[in-house]
Amino acid sequence: MSIVRVLSLILVSLCLAACGSKTEGRGGGNPPAVVTTTVLAPSAWTDTIDALGTATARESVSLTAKVSETVSQVHFDSGDEVRAGDVLVTLSDRATVAGLNEAAADYREAQTLFERQQDLAKRQLIAASQFDAQRAVRDAAKARLDQVRSQVSDRVISAPFAGVLGVRQVSPGSLVTPGTVIATLDDVSRIKLDFSVPERSLAALANGQTVHARSDAYPGEQFTGTITSVGSRVDAVTRSLAVRAEFDNPAHKLRPGMLLEVSVQRAARDTLQVPELSLQQVGQEAFLFRVGAEDKVEQVPVKIGARRPGWVEILEGVKAGDRVVVEGTVKLKGGSKIVEAGAAAAADGKPADTTADKRGGA
Template sequence: MAPRAWLTLALTLSLPLFSALALADERTAVIGARAEQQRWSDPLEALGTLRADESVTLSATVTEIVSALNFMDGEEVEAGQLLVQLDDSEEQAQLRAAQALRDERRNAVSRASQLESRNLGSRADVEDSQARLRQVEAEIEAIEARLSSHRIRAPFDGVVGFRNISSGALVTPGMELVTLDKLDVVKLDFSVPEVYLAILRPGLSLSAHSVAFPDERFEGEVASIGARVDPVTRSVQVRAAFDNPDLILRPGMLMEVVLQRSPRDAVVVAESVLVPSGERQYVMLIDEEDANRISRHEIVIGERRAGQVEVLEGLEPGDLVVGHGVQRVRDGDRVRLLGIADDEHSIREILEQHRGDDA
């Protein structure tokens, strides 16, 4: 066969291969996304104020001079730790005198008992001596009680506030000396409209956010629900509890609360994959077993949140849909899959890897 005939035959046989390659190159490039099964709930938002788990303002109950302060601003203290010592020299002297008198009257009781046992004294003398002993013991207890009011101790573990007094200062009953807050657990109080009262229950999970810590999400749960509905605002008070091991949350902080009501398992897709048509919603489903053929598939959606949507009908976990390039494909098209967007690979990262491609 002549060389020209061989060339003609080779070109003829190569045409189907070139056509297939050209068809592959002409496929629209898209990025896929899989439907996932996630824990889902309907968010209910509110604003709340933080409170310490336990909080107290320690004050004096006597008029006296401060003799010692045993704490610093913002210090963590333990239950029973001595914080403020007031001058108790007068009470200490009274205690020593009462203790000496108690020793004397104990001896008197002992002597009266010995005399009675020898029939040299009466039973009445023994009873009188015992009564006088009990009297002085009661006086000692009263003095010790007064002494305890001169020692101000922490009633629980916590963090003290600013120290606004100094040694030598004169304090009076009711004068505020220092605040103490238990912060390893904090409470969050917020209001919820009464229409949601039926779904509220202790143990319901929620999350909270503060502008002071924009990158932090604090997880907690409903601890208790108010016994009354406010007749003016038609809302009920709810109290949540949050663990605060690092003590970064402080009483008085404003928190944005998201209450997770009606928790359930749901099929979830990114909101960007939806193709709305009137009141109906569609996705562009990718058939991986049929060379990535596209089918326009109707779904039924539920609630939406932060770029995601709940799918009630039409998709199963693991189904692959078009996540980027939705408007460029049609029912029946075959597409070129650049990648699948997920928690480890974002659409931007996939596009940067294929920069220059028709994506």
């Protein structure tokens, strides 16, 4: 009886095995994954060096007095645009003007006596020593006159260059002393922008290179300038390099002290690049699914380079001509079989999706 039972079990097993074989023959097992792929080919890649920079005026100065004196007149208002040499503030100068008149009179008298004695000396009617003494008196009077004139000019404060004045800090009658700020003056017709870049970017920088800058004060607006100076030293602590760019500023939109986002465009280079969607990252490692023989994929580790919105540069791991999976990577693993989305739709009797072609034609 036990032999009959064993034979029965063997017969059932054989039947089940036969049924399984028929099922597999009818298309059982995991179906191919539907994906989209692309063939890698070198193409132009342009990336940028990004940094933050601080704007400074082409020329900038805080106007102060050279002497302690009261303000007699103020000839400007806050925010005025002035030209070089325009008088801004006049200090009280009564005492110095009186001293100037006195010094001028002394000089005229000394000059007159000098001319008289010069004529007498030519006719040898006076001693040479007397004439030399009068010459010294004349020269001393001239030096005194120049000194008082300088003191008078110190009481007139003028613009050293053309620019825009800041907030006025004094009023008529105010007492000013050396170091007292009367106003600030900035030449903002051209703006200098100082920023730092990592030392690895040194080879990508050169005088005359185009720079783009943006400010939160003007959303959506871009300012264009050029690099005028690249620092001669790399900071030993931060390993960064100082760079200066200059921007024309005819509308005076940029102001000294503003924080700007800077981008310097590198030269274009040919490289392999893939859509960011196709990249798989596990920790610090990155992978692509490369399509091999019989439409089976293999997971290939790659080394990535620069990034830009939607795209990644591939430095190592794949080569031009390789076919990699772009969409549908989530359901893949090494050895999985794939089918293109268009081919799968055609096999099901459905029209292929031509959305991408329509976008390209538009």
